[in-house]
Amino acid sequence: MNYTIIGNSAAAVGAVEAIRRYDRKGEIVVVSREPYSVYSRPLISHLLAGHIQENRIFYREKDFYKRNRIQTFLRREVKAIQAKSHLLLLDDGERLGFEKLLIATGGCPIIPPVKGINRRGVFTFTTWDDAKEIRRYVRKKPVESAVVIGGGLIGLKAMEALMALGLRITVIELMDRILSATFDKKASEMIERQLKAKGANLITENTVEEILGSHNGIEEVLLKDGRRLKCQMVIFGIGVVPNIGLLKDTPIRSNKGIRVNIHMETNISSIYAAGDVVEIPDILLDTVRPIAIWPNAYRQGWIAGCNMAGTPRRYEGSFAMNSIEICGIPTISVGMAEAPENGFEIIQELDSKSGTYKKIILKDGVIVGAIFIGEIDRAGIYTGLIREKIDVSGVKDILLREDFGFISLPREYRKHLVRGEGVFL
Amino acid sequence: MKRIYVHEEYCIGCRLCEIHCLVQHSRSKKILKAFKEEFPRAVSRVLVEEHGYLSFALQCRHCEEAPCLEACITGAMYRDKRTDAVLCNEKKCVGCWMCIMVCPFGVIKRDLESNKVASKCDLCLGEEMPVCVQNCPNEALTFEERTET
Numbered sequence: 001m002n003y004t005i006i007g008n009s010a011a012a013v014g015a016v017e018a019i020r021r022y023d024r025k026g027e028i029v030v031v032s033r034e035p036y037s038v039y040s041r042p043l044i045s046h047l048l049a050g051h052i053q054e055n056r057i058f059y060r061e062k063d064f065y066k067r068n069r070i071q072t073f074l075r076r077e078v079k080a081i082q083a084k085s086h087l088l089l090l091d092d093g094e095r096l097g098f099e100k101l102l103i104a105t106g107g108c109p110i111i112p113p114v115k116g117i118n119r120r121g122v123f124t125f126t127t128w129d130d131a132k133e134i135r136r137y138v139r140k141k142p143v144e145s146a147v148v149i150g151g152g153l154i155g156l157k158a159m160e161a162l163m164a165l166g167l168r169i170t171v172i173e174l175m176d177r178i179l180s181a182t183f184d185k186k187a188s189e190m191i192e193r194q195l196k197a198k199g200a201n202l203i204t205e206n207t208v209e210e211i212l213g214s215h216n217g218i219e220e221v222l223l224k225d226g227r228r229l230k231c232q233m234v235i236f237g238i239g240v241v242p243n244i245g246l247l248k249d250t251p252i253r254s255n256k257g258i259r260v261n262i263h264m265e266t267n268i269s270s271i272y273a274a275g276d277v278v279e280i281p282d283i284l285l286d287t288v289r290p291i292a293i294w295p296n297a298y299r300q301g302w303i304a305g306c307n308m309a310g311t312p313r314r315y316e317g318s319f320a321m322n323s324i325e326i327c328g329i330p331t332i333s334v335g336m337a338e339a340p341e342n343g344f345e346i347i348q349e350l351d352s353k354s355g356t357y358k359k360i361i362l363k364d365g366v367i368v369g370a371i372f373i374g375e376i377d378r379a380g381i382y383t384g385l386i387r388e389k390i391d392v393s394g395v396k397d398i399l400l401r402e403d404f405g406f407i408s409l410p411r412e413y414r415k416h417l418v419r420g421e422g423v424f425l
Numbered sequence: 426m427k428r429i430y431v432h433e434e435y436c437i438g439c440r441l442c443e444i445h446c447l448v449q450h451s452r453s454k455k456i457l458k459a460f461k462e463e464f465p466r467a468v469s470r471v472l473v474e475e476h477g478y479l480s481f482a483l484q485c486r487h488c489e490e491a492p493c494l495e496a497c498i499t500g501a502m503y504r505d506k507r508t509d510a511v512l513c514n515e516k517k518c519v520g521c522w523m524c525i526m527v528c529p530f531g532v533i534k535r536d537l538e539s540n541k542v543a544s545k546c547d548l549c550l551g552e553e554m555p556v557c558v559q560n561c562p563n564e565a566l567t568f569e570e571r572t573e574t
Contacts, residue, residue, distance in 0.1 A: 014495070056519075295523060321527075323522045325522070332526045376522055376526075378531030379525055379526055380492075380524075380528035381529060381531040403475075406474055406483055407476045407481065408476060
């Protein structure tokens with residue numbers, strides 16, 4: 001059997017590890033546009049900030065490809081997928097045949113229509129190369145201040161890294177608050193206050209209309225409200241959308257992301273997709289959408305890999321979740337951040353003195369969302385309850401109490417969990 | 426694999442498992458030194474939960490398809506080839522706490538006092554018997570290989 005994977009990040013690794021679990025002999029081929037051995041994209045902000053050295057960015061050991069007997073085509077780009085004839089066309093004209101294909105091409109940065117985006121000093125912030133180029137630019141040019149477009153997770157991580165390099169940063173956010181997709185108002189406010197205290201400049205309900213400068217670089221940006229901000233660098237940190245450009249002229253169906261069935265297979269048999277490039281069921285919102293987070297990508301890759309190797313496994317969907325530390329404050333947000341309408345119950349606890357905030361949203365006795373700021377210990381218990389849709393009406397009053405734990409949960413749930421595959425209590 | 430099994434009906438909530446776990450993961454591995462001389466103090470990786478008459482000790486279940494392994498962005502969480510335990514390479518961990526977000530047992534802790542990396546049960550790194558099991562006076566913890574159904 002031949003397994004070919006386009007992409008070289010979490011979903012690809014998940015697939016490789018699943019395939020090798022069930023098929024030790026089959027041939028595995030990995031094609032990646034990037035020249036690097038598998039690395040962790042979320043770590044580029046740590047790298048840029050100087051918190052980790054380059055040797056720590058690798059996601060798997062150096063011998064990962066050798067040990068799993070993977071043939072790599074790095075720094076090579078797939079130009080076309082010929083679904084019917086099971087062929088990939090590479091940028092240098094080479095053709096690769098495949099028996100099973102996994103499309104794990106990830107996401108690409110959102111770049112809104114802004115005048116002057118081709119100027120020197122404009123960057124995106126998703127790949128190792130992005131981080132390298134930013135660092136080189138900051139060193140070579142005298143860059144004192146930068147504008148980060150986007151006050152979500154990517155934008156704020158870029159902001160933190162650049163502040164660590166000594167730059168003055170202004171974050172421009174379209175919505176009326178930062179992290180609007182991840183947090184509720186209260187949580188956003190708490191983080192905003194901390195960011196301002198650290199010296200970041202936040203501008204909300206605004207956007208960059210034009211990046212101005214000369215052939216030499218950027219001088220300033222023009223905002224929607226007419227304001228001008230002096231800066232020498234602009235980073236697009238808005239977020240990512242599924243990287244589906246490759247599907248053009250193929251019969252592989254996509255909407256926002258590639259559409260897959262419960263086995264992570266596309267509408268074309270033997271062609272699978274996983275990771276930030278797909279759309280999947282959001283089991284909380286009852287919809288199908290891309291949820292571009294690392295744990296999903298690995299899991300989907302794993303499920304795809306099992307199925308590709310002939311062991312049927314189902315992927316039931318997921319929901320939004322994120323764990324991120326901003327200004328040294330740990331935060332976790334799982335599921336809904338805000339109750340969308342009536343009929344939801346909210347339990348919350350705010351301790352302004354210690355800077356902690358916890359909130360749980362319930363619907364019909366089932367947790368559908370949770371936010372933890374400053375104090376995140378045991379947050380996974382709530383994630384588990386959300387995923388399994390456990391009725392917690394019986395323990396509602398103690399949900400946020402300090403001694404709430406595994407022991408507070410319905411006995412059946414405890415037993416169910418610990419009876420899971422290979423899990424025993 | 427050999428796993429720690431928890432028998433809540435025998436647990437008396439004495440918390441000796443917590444103490445021995447802390448000592449085992451201290452620098453000196455001596456109980457007095459661990460508590461009186463070593464700062465930051467080591468962290469116990471087992472947690473006794475108590476509610477009324479019910480109590481049990483809970484530590485990492487070393488899940489077969491472990492959510493923490495899947496969620497780890499750095500590759501610090503890994504499966505030990507010899508013991509099949511889920512371990513954390515603290516040199517790689519950056520403290521992003523994705524593992525804490527996804528562990529349904531809530532048994533991964535932040536080790537704030539030292540280098541802010543996740544600390545979790547390591548089955549005492551291949552000791553014949555983990556110290557929590559060894560020192561449980563009531564056999565509320567056992568370490569066994571079971572054929573799992």
